[in-house]
Amino acid sequence: MTAPPPSTPIASSILPLDALFNNPLFAGGIGLASLGAAAAVARRTVIRGASLLKRRLLIDVEISKQDPSFPWVLAYLSQPRPAGGFVQSRLTRMHHLSMNTASRSIHNKPLHAQFLLQPGYGKHVIRVQDAYIAVNREKHNTANMQTGEPHETVTFTTLYAYRHVFEDIFREAHQLAVQAREGKTTMYTVEHTEWKPFGEARKKRPIESVILDQGIKDRVVADVKDFLASQDWYVDRGIPYRRGYLLYGPPGSGKSSFIQALAGELDFGVSIIDLSQRGITDDKLALMLTKLPPRTILLLEDADSAFVNRRKMDADGYNGSTVTFSGLLNALDGVAAGEERIAFLTTNHIDRLDEALIRPGRVDMTVRIGEATRYQAAEMWNRFYGDIDVDGKGLERFLKRLEQLELIAGEGKHTKTKMSTSTAAIQGLFLFNKNNMDGAIEMAEGLIPRKYVPEVQQAMKVAA
Numbered sequence: 001m002t003a004p005p006p007s008t009p010i011a012s013s014i015l016p017l018d019a020l021f022n023n024p025l026f027a028g029g030i031g032l033a034s035l036g037a038a039a040a041v042a043r044r045t046v047i048r049g050a051s052l053l054k055r056r057l058l059i060d061v062e063i064s065k066q067d068p069s070f071p072w073v074l075a076y077l078s079q080p081r082p083a084g085g086f087v088q089s090r091l092t093r094m095h096h097l098s099m100n101t102a103s104r105s106i107h108n109k110p111l112h113a114q115f116l117l118q119p120g121y122g123k124h125v126i127r128v129q130d131a132y133i134a135v136n137r138e139k140h141n142t143a144n145m146q147t148g149e150p151h152e153t154v155t156f157t158t159l160y161a162y163r164h165v166f167e168d169i170f171r172e173a174h175q176l177a178v179q180a181r182e183g184k185t186t187m188y189t190v191e192h193t194e195w196k197p198f199g200e201a202r203k204k205r206p207i208e209s210v211i212l213d214q215g216i217k218d219r220v221v222a223d224v225k226d227f228l229a230s231q232d233w234y235v236d237r238g239i240p241y242r243r244g245y246l247l248y249g250p251p252g253s254g255k256s257s258f259i260q261a262l263a264g265e266l267d268f269g270v271s272i273i274d275l276s277q278r279g280i281t282d283d284k285l286a287l288m289l290t291k292l293p294p295r296t297i298l299l300l301e302d303a304d305s306a307f308v309n310r311r312k313m314d315a316d317g318y319n320g321s322t323v324t325f326s327g328l329l330n331a332l333d334g335v336a337a338g339e340e341r342i343a344f345l346t347t348n349h350i351d352r353l354d355e356a357l358i359r360p361g362r363v364d365m366t367v368r369i370g371e372a373t374r375y376q377a378a379e380m381w382n383r384f385y386g387d388i389d390v391d392g393k394g395l396e397r398f399l400k401r402l403e404q405l406e407l408i409a410g411e412g413k414h415t416k417t418k419m420s421t422s423t424a425a426i427q428g429l430f431l432f433n434k435n436n437m438d439g440a441i442e443m444a445e446g447l448i449p450r451k452y453v454p455e456v457q458q459a460m461k462v463a464a
Contacts, residue, residue, distance in 0.1 A: 057159060057160055058157055058158070058159060058160060059157070059158060059159070059160045059163045060155055060156065060157050061155065061156045061157075061166055062153050062154075062155045063153060063154045063155070063156075064151070064152075064153050065149075065151060065152040065153065066151075069170065069173065069174070070152075070154065071177075072170075072173040072174060072176065072177040073154055073169075073170075073173050074100075074118045074119070074154070075116070075118075075173065075176055075177065075180070076169065076172060076173035076176055077118065077119045077124075077126070077135065077154075078116055078117060078118050078119070079176070096119070096120035096121070096122050096124075097117045097118065097119065097120050098117070098118050098119070098120040098121070099115065099116075099117060099118075100115075100116045100117075100118050119135060119137055120137065121137050121138065121139055122136070122137065123135070123136045124136075124137075128165050128168065128169060129162075129165055129168070130162070131158050131159065131162035131165045132158065133156050133157065133158040133162075133165070134156070134157040134158070135154065135155070135156060135157075136154070136155045136157070137152070137153075137154050138152065138153050138154075138155070139151075139152050140152065140153070156169070180201075181201055183203060183204055184201035184202060184203055184204060185201060185202050185203075185204050185205070185260060185263050185264045185268075185269060185270065186201045186202075186269040186270075186296075187199065187201075187202065187269065187270050187272060188269060188270065188271040188272065188293055188296060189271075189272050189273075190273055190280070190284075190288055193284065193287060193288070194291075195271060195288070195291060195292070195293050198272070202260075204264030205257070205260050205261040205264050206261065206264070207221065207261045207262065207264070207265045209261060209383075210254055210257050210258045210261045211254070211376050211379045211380055211383070211423065212254060212258060212369060212376070213369075213370070213373050213375060213376060214375050216367060216369065217258065219367075220245065220258075220262070220365070220367060221262065221265065223243075223365060224243070224245075224262065224266065224342060225266075227243045227342070228266070228342075231340075240333070240339060240361070241339050241340050241341075242333075242339060242340070242341040242342070242343065243341075243342050243343070243364050243365075244332065244343045244344075244345065244361075244362050244363045244364050244365075245342075245343070245344045245345070245363065245364065245365045245366075245367065246303070246344075246345045246346075246347070246350075246353075246357075246358060246363045246365070246366045246367070247259070247344060247345070247346050247347075247367050247368075247369055248346070248347045248348070248349075248350040248366070248367075248368055248369070249348070249368050249369040249370045249371075250348060250370065250371060250422060251348055251422070251424075252422035252423065252424030252425060253369045253370055253371065253372075253422055253423060253424070254369055254423050254424070255346045255369050256299070256301075256346065258369065259297060259299055259344050259346075262297065263296075263297050266297075267295070268295050268296055268297050268342075269293060269295060269296040269297070270296060270297050270299055271292055271293060271296045271297070271298050271299065272299045272301065273285065273288065273298070273299070273300050273301070274301045274302060275300055275301065275302050275303060275305045275322070275323050275328070276301075276302040276305035276322065277322070278322060279322075280322060280323055281322070281323065281327070282323055282324055282326070282327025282328075282330070282331070283327075285323050285327060285328070285331045286327070286330065286331045289331050289341070292341065297342050297343075297344060298341060298342065298343040298344065299343075299344050299346070300328075300343060300344070300345045300346070301346050302346070302347065302348075303328070303345040303346065303347045303353065303357070304347045304348070304349045304350075304352040304353055305322065305323070325354065328357070329356060329357065329362065332357075332362045333361050333362050345357075345363065350368075370420075371420035371421065371422060372407075372408070372420070372421050372422055372423045372425075372426055373408065373409075374399060374402075374408045374409060374411065376423055376426075377398070377399060377402060377408060377426060378395060378399060380423065380426055380427065380430065381394075381395050381398055381399075381430075381437075382395065384430040384434075384437075385430075385437040385440075388435070388437060389437055394437045394438075394441070397441050398437075398440065398441050398444065399411075401441055401444045402421075402444060402447070405419070405444060405445060405447070405448060406419050407419055407420060407421045407444075407447055407448070419448060419449060420449070421447040421448070421449070425447050426447065429443060429444070429446065429447060
């Protein structure tokens with residue numbers, strides 16, 4: 001017998017592969033894997049195609065909560081929509097809403113509340129003109145590091161062909177915001193490193209309601225209006241377009257009230273920084289002055305407090321918990337000082353201020369708003385009792401009583417009286433006697449400053 005030929009290595013390696021591919025389980029696995037790979041490729045292709053189609057056919061507009069228009073847009077979405085057909089009315093009906101309540105109270109008793117329903121978090125559909133718009137209000141996991149308030153966005157999505165509708169939406173939202181603030185003055189205050197509205201916008205105070213001594217009010221108002229009309233003049237001459245005013249005088253003389261009324265006259269807001277507040281440092285003051293809300297008057301209260309902290313910067317960069325003298329000067333007219341600014345500084349103690357502050361460029365006009373004068377007392381009397389004191393005899397009695405108490409000088413006299421009172425005190429007297437002018441005259445003795453009361457009482461006993 002002849003022996004069989006020896007097997008070759010190639011033949012032995014082919015036989016197992018044939019057996020492997022002939023195995024139905026293995027062949028089925030290869031088929032499934034191929035189908036899975038094909039499906040994955042198809043899925044990615046569809047996703048990419050849909051994304052490309054979306055970019056070509058749709059347009060998104062995202063509005064962050066940090067943007068000033070965010071509350072305007074929410075207020076716009078809260079407006080009732082005109083009813084359409086059956087399908088439209090159900091498609092654009094919002095089923096998830098959130099409440100935004102604004103309220104005011106006096107002595108912890110509810111006085112006024114305004115309830116505003118806004119679109120809640122999630123997706124909604126609205127119809128503007130002929131365009132259907134998907135609205136997605138979303139709260140993010142991230143938050144403001146300083147306030148802890150979560151970030152939030154509102155996204156509008158519609159067909160690219162209807163992109164022009166966004167211009168109409170934002171124009172109407174802005175008009176609604178303007179109408180809501182019409183006749184009101186918005187007060188802003190510093191919250192961390194942002195300007196925030198301080199409570200509800202206040203009803204504009206008529207400039208006529210603030211009674212200053214003769215000529216003072218007209219002089220300041222005329223100067224501010226001239227400044228607002230002279231921007232080109234400043235720019236052409238390379239002069240920084242900003243104006244500073246210093247109002248000084250005793251407490252209750254009407255400094256803050258006049259600034260609020262001036263803001264209403266100009267249709268401006270008021271941005272308030274209390275320089276005596278702890279935490280208002282040099283860096284923070286400089287930052288906030290560069291971020292002033294548009295069309296606002298800057299009010300720096302208690303300017304003399306900056307002169308208390310004159311310490312220089314330590315090696316670690318710390319220079320105290322309040323504004324320093326140099327920090328205030330740099331913020332007003334330093335290299336980083338902002339443009340297009342009207343600033344009012346107030347103080348009760350002008351003697352504490354440095355000459356370096358009261359110079360043109362930092363303070364362009366200094367005005368004393370002092371104790372109540374005969375003119376102011378008469379004007380305030382007429383405002384409160386002019387309708388019942390028709391013949392003016394009540395006014396004569398009141399002024400004569402103030403003369404007897406040495407609170408105002410006699411008619412035609414310009415000598416300074418030993419004592420004085422404030423317009424705030426006179427207003428308080430009149431408010432206590434709203435419709436009783438005789439009561440106001442009888443209680444005029446209450447206008448005497450407390451430190452002079454024993455002396456006056458002793459004089460009255462001697463006279464009796």
